[in-house]
Amino acid sequence: MNTTAAKKSNGTAKSNGNAKSNGSTKSSNNTKRKSSASAGKGEADSMLKYFFTDELKDIYWAEKHLTKALPKMAKAAMSEELRDAITEHLEVTKTHVSRLEQVFGLLGQKAQAKKCDAMEGLVKEGESIVEDTEAGTSTRDVGIILASQKIEHYEIATYGGLAQLAATLGLTDAADILNETLAEEKEADQLLTEIAENDIN
Numbered sequence: 001m002n003t004t005a006a007k008k009s010n011g012t013a014k015s016n017g018n019a020k021s022n023g024s025t026k027s028s029n030n031t032k033r034k035s036s037a038s039a040g041k042g043e044a045d046s047m048l049k050y051f052f053t054d055e056l057k058d059i060y061w062a063e064k065h066l067t068k069a070l071p072k073m074a075k076a077a078m079s080e081e082l083r084d085a086i087t088e089h090l091e092v093t094k095t096h097v098s099r100l101e102q103v104f105g106l107l108g109q110k111a112q113a114k115k116c117d118a119m120e121g122l123v124k125e126g127e128s129i130v131e132d133t134e135a136g137t138s139t140r141d142v143g144i145i146l147a148s149q150k151i152e153h154y155e156i157a158t159y160g161g162l163a164q165l166a167a168t169l170g171l172t173d174a175a176d177i178l179n180e181t182l183a184e185e186k187e188a189d190q191l192l193t194e195i196a197e198n199d200i201n
């Protein structure tokens with residue numbers, strides 16, 4: 001998002017045709033590039049590690065938030081298969097929380113949560129689907145599956161990225177742990193697809 005903003009502001013500077021302001025934009029960009037080039041591998045790694053930790057805090061908040069949201073989702077579902085799948089995923093989610101604590105531990109840090117706006121929004125969307133549909137209808141179940149799959153896809157993207165980052169940083173054990181969770185999120189997503197195909201639609 002920052003990159004887009006930077007690009008946009010460059011575009012504006014260029015299109016206003018003022019040579020002086022173009023010049024200053026360029027030179028400030030050059031300075032930026034130079035400083036990151038001279039930062040060296042060590043500094044780049046520590047910036048990447050900082051970003052990695054920050055993203056860990058985000059998914060840690062998200063998983064903990066899910067442990068509170070999933071029981072409500074399960075209760076709202078009509079199909080037994082769907083209810084069971086969500087209840088089972090609640091247990092799996094608790095494991096994901098403790099795996100993240102392990103990863104923080106590997107980094108020599110205490111687990112810390114940072115509010116994840118995306119997960120908050122995804123859960124809210126699921127709740128409003130429940131509110132907008134009638135209890136005991138397959139429409140509600142379809143809605144719950146849709147909302148749950150959006151959540152799974154967010155988690156798959158996050159864990160995929162984090163596992164890759166961990167590998168890049170040489171944190172092999174952390175990468176293994178994150179990949180384990182990634183595989184379980186993919187399984188959950190697959191199960192939801194099967195339930196939608198076989199039991200509900």
Ligand SMILES: [Fe+2]
Nearest residue numbers: 063093096155
């Ligand atoms: Fe999870």
